[in-house]
Amino acid sequence: MRRHVLLASVALAAMLSLASLAGAAQIGHDHFTSDPYDDNWCGIEGTSVDQVVANYRLDDSRTSLNVKTIFTATASGKSMEITQTGARKSSAPTDNGDGTYSVAFANAGHSPRFKLPTHEVIQDTGLLQGVATFDSATGAFLSFEVVKVAGPRPGACDAIVAALA
Numbered sequence: 332m333r334r335h336v337l338l339a340s341v342a343l344a345a346m347l348s349l350a351s352l353a354g355a356a357q358i359g360h361d362h363f364t365s366d367p368y369d370d371n372w373c374g375i376e377g378t379s380v381d382q383v384v385a386n387y388r389l390d391d392s393r394t395s396l397n398v399k400t401i402f403t404a405t406a407s408g409k410s411m412e413i414t415q416t417g418a419r420k421s422s423a424p425t426d427n428g429d430g431t432y433s434v435a436f437a438n439a440g441h442s443p444r445f446k447l448p449t450h451e452v453i454q455d456t457g458l459l460q461g462v463a464t465f466d467s468a469t470g471a472f473l474s475f476e477v478v479k480v481a482g483p484r485p486g487a488c489d490a491i492v493a494a495l496a
Contacts, residue, residue, distance in 0.1 A: 361383070373487070376406070407496060411445055420437050422435040446460070453490060
């Protein structure tokens with residue numbers, strides 16, 4: 332279940348790294364829908380599409396991010412909605428001295444909330460901290476590491492599997 336949390340956080344870190352080039356103390360806004368991509372939730376193969384809305388400070392200090400993902404199971408054609416919201420704080424890019432730079436971040440909020448086709452809602456809240464690394468020359472994403480996960484983490488896989496089967 333942490334896969335989407337990680338993907339959203341990586342998208343955020345990428346936006347922030349690009350935003351840092353534009354200057355300090357300005358406000359940025361971004362809204363986009365991803366192309367469909369192969370995904371897997373709790374062992375169920377499928378396809379996901381993300382809708383992302385972000386408001387952020389161009390000095391990398393704070394971001395509000397909302398991500399709504401629609402995951403459709405390949406075998407059954409059933410879909411679930413995954414929503415992630417919250418406030419994100421991130422560091423300024425740190426030069427790693429090897430042609431890469433890293434951005435540390437903390438996310439507090441819903442991460443994620445599942446709305447199943449059975450109308451059951453499973454809500455996950457808490458704190459996620461991590462570090463994303465990028466290529467200094469191109470800005471391309473290279474890696475992501477989760478540093479800390481805290482808060483109530485309800486087990487959702489049994490309900491997800493039952494609802495999408």
